[in-house]
Structure formats: structure tokens, C-alpha cells
Amino acid sequence: xxxxxxxxxxxxxxxxxxxPAHSDHQxxxxxxEAAGAVSSLVQSLDGxxxxxxxxxxxxxxxxxxxxxxxxxxxxxTVPSEIELSDYAQIHYINTWYPxxxxxxxxxxxxxxxxQALDDFSTAADNSVGIYRRTFDLAAGLQGKEVRIRFEGAxxxxxxxxxxxxxxxxxDSFTPSEFDLTPYLQSTSNVLVVEVFKHSSASWLEDQDxxxxxxxxxxxxxxxxxAIHVEDLHILPTVNDDFTSGQLALKLKLTAKEAGYLTVxxxxxxxxxxxxxxxxxxxxxxxxxxTFEQVHLWDxxxxxxxxxxxxxxxxxxxxxxxxxxxxxxxRIEINADHVIMLNxxxxxxxxxxxxxxxxxxxxxxxxxxxxxxxxxxxxxxINAVRTCHYPDRLEWYQLCDQNGIYMMAENNLETHxxxxxxxxxxxxxxxxxxxxxxxxxxxxxxRTNFETFKNHPAILFWSLGNESYAGEDIAxxxxxxxxxxxxxxxxxxxVIRNPAYRDRISDVESWMYLPPxxxxxxxxxxxKPFLECEYMHSMGNSVGGMGSYIRLMQKxxxxxxxxxxxxxxxxxxxxxxxxxxxxxxxxxxxDDRHADYEFSGDGIMFADRTPKPAMQEVxxxxxxxx
Amino acid sequence: xxxxxxLHVIYGDGTLGLQGSDFAYLFSCERxxxxxLKIKGKEWLYREPKPTFWRATTDNDRGNGFNVxxxxxxxxxxxxxxxxxxxxxxxxxxxxxxxAPATNEFTNHEEAEKVKITFTYQTLTVPATTVKVIYKxxxxxxxxVTAKYHGQAGLPELPVFGMRLIMPTMAAGYEYExxxxxxxxxxxxxxxxxxxEIQGLPVTKYLVPxxxxxxxxxxxxxxxxxxxxxxxxxxxQPFSLTFKAANGDFAFSALPYTSEELENATHQEELPPARRxxxxxxxxxRGVGGIDSWGADVEPAYHIDGTVxxxxxxxxxxxxxxxxxxx
Numbered sequence: 001x002x003x004x005x006x007x008x009x010x011x012x013x014x015x016x017x018x019x020p021a022h023s024d025h026q027x028x029x030x031x032x033e034a035a036g037a038v039s040s041l042v043q044s045l046d047g048x049x050x051x052x053x054x055x056x057x058x059x060x061x062x063x064x065x066x067x068x069x070x071x072x073x074x075x076x077t078v079p080s081e082i083e084l085s086d087y088a089q090i091h092y093i094n095t096w097y098p099x100x101x102x103x104x105x106x107x108x109x110x111x112x113x114x115q116a117l118d119d120f121s122t123a124a125d126n127s128v129g130i131y132r133r134t135f136d137l138a139a140g141l142q143g144k145e146v147r148i149r150f151e152g153a154x155x156x157x158x159x160x161x162x163x164x165x166x167x168x169x170x171d172s173f174t175p176s177e178f179d180l181t182p183y184l185q186s187t188s189n190v191l192v193v194e195v196f197k198h199s200s201a202s203w204l205e206d207q208d209x210x211x212x213x214x215x216x217x218x219x220x221x222x223x224x225x226a227i228h229v230e231d232l233h234i235l236p237t238v239n240d241d242f243t244s245g246q247l248a249l250k251l252k253l254t255a256k257e258a259g260y261l262t263v264x265x266x267x268x269x270x271x272x273x274x275x276x277x278x279x280x281x282x283x284x285x286x287x288x289x290t291f292e293q294v295h296l297w298d299x300x301x302x303x304x305x306x307x308x309x310x311x312x313x314x315x316x317x318x319x320x321x322x323x324x325x326x327x328x329x330r331i332e333i334n335a336d337h338v339i340m341l342n343x344x345x346x347x348x349x350x351x352x353x354x355x356x357x358x359x360x361x362x363x364x365x366x367x368x369x370x371x372x373x374x375x376x377x378x379x380x381i382n383a384v385r386t387c388h389y390p391d392r393l394e395w396y397q398l399c400d401q402n403g404i405y406m407m408a409e410n411n412l413e414t415h416x417x418x419x420x421x422x423x424x425x426x427x428x429x430x431x432x433x434x435x436x437x438x439x440x441x442x443x444x445x446r447t448n449f450e451t452f453k454n455h456p457a458i459l460f461w462s463l464g465n466e467s468y469a470g471e472d473i474a475x476x477x478x479x480x481x482x483x484x485x486x487x488x489x490x491x492x493x494v495i496r497n498p499a500y501r502d503r504i505s506d507v508e509s510w511m512y513l514p515p516x517x518x519x520x521x522x523x524x525x526x527k528p529f530l531e532c533e534y535m536h537s538m539g540n541s542v543g544g545m546g547s548y549i550r551l552m553q554k555x556x557x558x559x560x561x562x563x564x565x566x567x568x569x570x571x572x573x574x575x576x577x578x579x580x581x582x583x584x585x586x587x588x589x590d591d592r593h594a595d596y597e598f599s600g601d602g603i604m605f606a607d608r609t610p611k612p613a614m615q616e617v618x619x620x621x622x623x624x625x
Numbered sequence: 626x627x628x629x630x631x632l633h634v635i636y637g638d639g640t641l642g643l644q645g646s647d648f649a650y651l652f653s654c655e656r657x658x659x660x661x662l663k664i665k666g667k668e669w670l671y672r673e674p675k676p677t678f679w680r681a682t683t684d685n686d687r688g689n690g691f692n693v694x695x696x697x698x699x700x701x702x703x704x705x706x707x708x709x710x711x712x713x714x715x716x717x718x719x720x721x722x723x724x725a726p727a728t729n730e731f732t733n734h735e736e737a738e739k740v741k742i743t744f745t746y747q748t749l750t751v752p753a754t755t756v757k758v759i760y761k762x763x764x765x766x767x768x769x770v771t772a773k774y775h776g777q778a779g780l781p782e783l784p785v786f787g788m789r790l791i792m793p794t795m796a797a798g799y800e801y802e803x804x805x806x807x808x809x810x811x812x813x814x815x816x817x818x819x820x821x822e823i824q825g826l827p828v829t830k831y832l833v834p835x836x837x838x839x840x841x842x843x844x845x846x847x848x849x850x851x852x853x854x855x856x857x858x859x860x861x862q863p864f865s866l867t868f869k870a871a872n873g874d875f876a877f878s879a880l881p882y883t884s885e886e887l888e889n890a891t892h893q894e895e896l897p898p899a900r901r902x903x904x905x906x907x908x909x910x911r912g913v914g915g916i917d918s919w920g921a922d923v924e925p926a927y928h929i930d931g932t933v934x935x936x937x938x939x940x941x942x943x944x945x946x947x948x949x950x951x952x
Contacts, residue, residue, distance in 0.1 A: 538684040544915055
């Protein structure tokens, strides 16, 4: 198969040869590796890559994917944002699309544009990063099937190995995996990745943030032993007595030979609770096993059980070890429209969190994540909305371990297609009820679910942000209900099109609704209420928080909310005038149209020091429940 | 002569001087305010203290248009003509502070138990209103400052009302009894009562410089400096001055900048080099809001009504050393 540039224009093409999304479990070659959390089945490709920047698709060099192509190349670090290496202009814009006033565009399937338009593939604003590196296979990967995983790439990527086209992917914030095995050599492999800043997916990714591009998250090679756990679905349930529970498992294996596997469950004190041997097959199920006493997971006591799956060949050789920490908890809505977690009223003392680092943009470090968790714990923040896209894989595990309730949001925001200067004007809204866009948004819902389904921290699947409402988002809601009874769905944008109110979102969600409006809803609430965004922390703000908290104390249907937002999006640069390291925001890079300082709305400054308002947040979020 | 139990009153040609053993105050008719506040040989004023009405526009103010609605107060803050200065020395009242040649009747040996001097300012607003600043000085040098804003129908809500004192050099730090952190009327529940010591004059590094550093519900604040502009002052020991709430408490901010300097900068690095101390002692502070940043108003309880009176009052006691005991 050959790569086709026109995929960039077609909303129905968003994954070519991409491996279906699966659980985010890690695979190790031995128990010792699992204990040390370093897998010989994984080879990192992070680091220095060769790089060519092209301002437009037409300016790309010919045959750049060929192993014989000799450049010339620059060098870039993976992961990083292309704009922060000064190849492309840094640009911050909120609701409008980044081409506002520069290119006239309409999404395919709207107005007089029934079909995909020849647009992004030739566009003047579609810059391209061509990444190239060679690699030899590490010992642990030799002789095995090997795939490549891109954890995040804005906004569309093509992959070649040794001159062969491997695959194409969109959806910038979820892992993209491709099988490299057919073209793999043990040494001197030439890997070429082409990342376009825009594709039709740009219509779906109009988040309020700096608009970056490139391989901004890690890239790695993953080896599959002869029998491999491809997907793991852990199904812990809590019985009506809230004392006992059941555990079931559904596994998908890729197997080139016969074998068996063992399933072990230990509690936190390493007492064995379950040991079973199962025969390897394409799908393997562990029938529900009753646990008479389950230690429930919640924010105050994030108790995790330790599951280990070991995969053996028929001859008894250990091929793969898959550990996964899971929890028992139960979320539901009671007859009084109150969200109940483990039979107690759920209180969300939350924040919205963009992934941000003042020096590296949305390329963040593990240390950043650990620091954010520590800040949460220190300030009584118990919940996070992954606005407005899935986060780095490690973040979900940290939330499990630290008892941070998650609203796991899909990578979807089409703000500019329906809201124009504050007014609702959905004449070219996507996804809306447009068939052409349904597969892409459903794929985003599916990928979010399949990747993160085993995390007890996730209490809500959020369908996206500020995308209006129509049949397509209703289908996303239906997807989650069809596949997951252990969580609630959330979507705020349906308030803009109440015709879909019964089909979209288990909860009534608003943003920035003033206290009077909140109380008005609560007096006749027919769904639990929350504010997915409130207390806009721009500059010197967060006044009047008490009015919300008092309402929460008065009405059990009010589950709480997520402050907008956790950390300022500002960039630390050297000021040419003073030589100081200074913070810069939208418009500071001659970028127009910009939304200027609106990029900075955190309760933390961009350097991860708290704003003065944090003590107010800590106080109200620390009040007795 | 020893004036330890009396104020020495000096009727100058254009100023009124009040002196004691370790203080010297100079009220200027020309400049329309307290020109000099010298205590134990150290000058505490750079320019005359004036009532202040403006706070540097916050992001929320901009979003809800408060900076536009209240814009008159920026002009009032920037320039505030003095209309009248009255004086009372013990029981003797002067409709105007006497200046040359009326002062020919006095000597260099005038003394008093107490002196009250009142400056009346007129605001550059439409309609205009008046603000009186009353200085009451006792024989021991105790200086009580009261600023009274006269409410006037038709005036917009105020961003802030208080007194602004600009000191000649940047403070080494300050200590206060009040609430932890930066607080505003609608954001002070999390402030923990206590006595706090702050190094330097920190400016909260909001992306766009704006109103910051307010401390609500303060009993007293002590400013400590180590430097002066006096070329003959070779002493580098820290020295302090305490401002104590006259009744109840006040709000204050101690920053190196005026609200106009903050207003002018779009980034922190555009602020001028920090070289002075700007102490605002406020009797009324508008809330910061936070419902959203593009229109939502501050909750009504935290507005400052321009049509009603407002007041702030505090005491400077030159004899006070160290921490202040409050009751």
C-alpha cells in the first residue's frame, strides 16, 4: 500500500493499518522486570532524530521516505513541539480555528460541501515535520513481532520503515501503534515519520490552547512474545451489600503457538486471593470470582489490588508477565438524582488540567506529573478532568494510586464550528449529525475507552468539550453505555441543543453557571448537577467560591465541579531586552488572531508555583464533606 | 527648648511644621498634603499621601468591563486637586492654614497639645465629589490619619478606596497581623489569621500585571526599610514604621508600584525597576470575582458603592517599637 496525501482531507480516513486500540497494560519478559518496572520488550526511540521542516506540503523534498534519501537534515529532539524549536510560529488562539481570517474553510459534509474538500493536503498553513532515525533492535526485541507506538503526535502522521509505507494515524492524544514486523531488519532500520500540522482532524481539535505540532510524546518499539496479552479487560464489581464483590477478566491474546496462562490476585499486603490457570486462546475469560470482603477504592483510601497475568508456552517457559493494579468501586445515580460512589454521595473538588510545561509546552515530564499530584493532595483537590484530550498514559495510573477521581475526556472540541463571538451559530457545526464525521468521533470514543478502561480512577467518560450536540455525539454516548456499566457519561455541550438532553450525558453539566443559575436548576434537578468548568482562575481571580460551596452543602444533587484550570499556559523565554527569563502568552510571538493572556487561567503559575488563590481552594476543598 | 510634652508648631511661609523630640512632620499648602514624615531622623515619604481610588485592572475587571465603567476613578487617582486646608491648633481654629504674611504674628516658640489639619480634595469625576483627609497629631507625635469619601449620586462604583503612601526607598520587608496570603473580600475564607513576616515587596506574577498583594482584615502593618535617599545618612541599620488600624481593621498592600505603573505593563518584565514602597491602606476593597473572566460581575456584596460614604482610618505612632499589641 502507498501513502496518500488526500487522506489529510478526508474525515472518514483517520487510521490506516493502525492496530486497534487496546488496554494500556505493560508487558514484561520476567517477574524481575515487572518488579523493577523496566521491560526488555520495550525499546525507547526518544532522543535525537534527523529532521526536515517544510512550511507547506508542496515544499517537502521528494522521496524523503526512501532509505537512500540523504537530506540535508537538521536535528530535533523527540518528544518535543516543532514550534518550540522555532521552525514554525508559536500561536495561541481560543475558540476560533487557527486559520481565522487567513484561509476560508468549511468542514466536509456541511453546507454545500457534501464531500471531502481538497484542502489540507495542499494548504499554505499546513506545515510538515519529517522525522528520520535509524535503529538496531535491542536484544529483547530480536526474533519477536515488533510494533511501534507513538503516544502523541499533532496532528496526522505517516510512517515508513526501510522504504515501506507502514501506516497513517490521526487523533493526536491517544497512542497510535503499527506493526513493523514485515519490514523489520535486526540492524540499521530506517524509520521515517511525517507529521502534518493539519488534517481534517483539525476540525475536531479546536481546543483552547497553544496550537503546536509534532511528535510531542514518546515513541517506542514494543515486542510481542509468541503468546501476548493484546487486550486486558478487568471487570471488578461491588455487590449491593458494598462489602463483597466479584472479579471477572476478559483477555484477547495474539498467539502463534499453544500455551497457558496464570492469573493471580493479591491484596495490598501481598496476600494471595486468587490463583487460576487458564488455557491460551484468542479470547480468554475468567468467570466471575466472588470476593467476600472487598476493600473499596476512593479518594481517601485509594486501595488497589494487584493482578498478575503470566503467559507460558506449552512447555512451561514464561513468555510474558502483565501486572495491573485495579480497584473495586461502584458509581451510580440514585433515585434522588445524587451521584453515589460506594453508596456515599460523591463530592468532586476538581480541577481541569491541561498538560503543560512552561519550557516544553505539552511535552511534559514524569516529574511534572508527580509534582501535580503532590499539589492536588496538598490542596485537597480530589478530581481532575483531562481537558480536552486524553493525557499521558502514566497520569491515569498516578490517579489510581493517589485517589484522584477522573473525568476522562475524549480528544474532541469543535468550538469554532458553532460558537461565533459568544453566540450560538451552528450552521457548519461538526460532528453535529453529519455522517461523514461519525466514524472519526466514534473511533475517538472507542480508543479512549479501550485504552483506559481498567482504571478505577475514571468515574466519568467525557464525550468532549464545547462541540455542540447532534446525532454523532449521541452515538458516542451510546457507545460508552453499550460497553461500560461501571462509569457515567458526561457532556456539557448538550445544553446548547437540549433536544438531545435525554440521549447525551448522565449528568447535567454546565460551565461558569453563576450560583443563582445553579440553585435554580437544583430546585427541580432531574439529573445530578456538576460544573465541568467553574471559578475561572485568570489573573487575580477565584473570588466568590464560597457561594458554590454553600450550594453544594445544601443540595446533594450538586456533585461539585472542576476549577478552570490547573496551570497557566505560558511559555518561559529569554527576553531580548532584559536578558531575563520571562513568561510569554498569546500574541507575544506576532501570532494573530490571538487570544492573548487568556492562555493563562491556572490556579498555578506556569512555573508550577501556586497562585495566591490556592489557599482559598485548599480551604473550601478541605471543608468536611 | 524641650518640647517633649508639647508639639512645637512652626508656622512657615507655605508649610506647617510639627516637631517633637524624635519626629518632624511637614504639611505643605503648596503641595496639598503631608510632605514630610520624619521619624528618628528617617524620612518616610517620597510624595504626599493621597486618597486612592484605582486598582490596576484585573483580567476579570477587563472581562466584565468594570475598568470602562469605573474609568473616571483612574483620572481621580492620577490627579487630585486640593481645594482647602483647614487647621485647628488646640482650640484655635483656622479656616485656612496661615501662610505668609499672616504668619508674621507667630514666633519660633509656638506649642500645642494637639493639632488637626484637614485637606479637602475634589475628584476629577462627573459629578465631582470631595474627599477629606484629616491628620490629628498629639503631643507625643501620634498621628491619626482619617480619609473620608463623600458619596455622590451618579458616581460609578469604586475600584478601591484608601490612602496611598509612597516611601522614598524600597522596603526590606514588612510584618502584619491579619490573614495569610493575598486576600480580597470575596477571597479571604482561606486566609489563616496570624502574624506574618514578608521579605521584600513581592509582586504577584500574574501574566499581565494587575491589582495584587491585598491583605484584608489587618490590625497593623510594620514596614521595615534599610535605605534612605539622604546622602548624609550613613547608617545601614533597619528601621521601621508601624501603621495601626484606628478602629477594627483595614486592608493594605505594600508593593514597589503604583496602580498606574501596574496598569501600564503588559508583562512583568515591563514594570519599572523596583525602587520605592507604595503602601495602600484601604477602607473599601472591591472583590476580584471569578465566576468567569468575560462578563460575570463580582458578587454584589463585594462592590463599593460610589453613592455612599466610605472611610479609612489608621494611626502612626512614632514611639512604637517592635510588634504592636492589639486588644
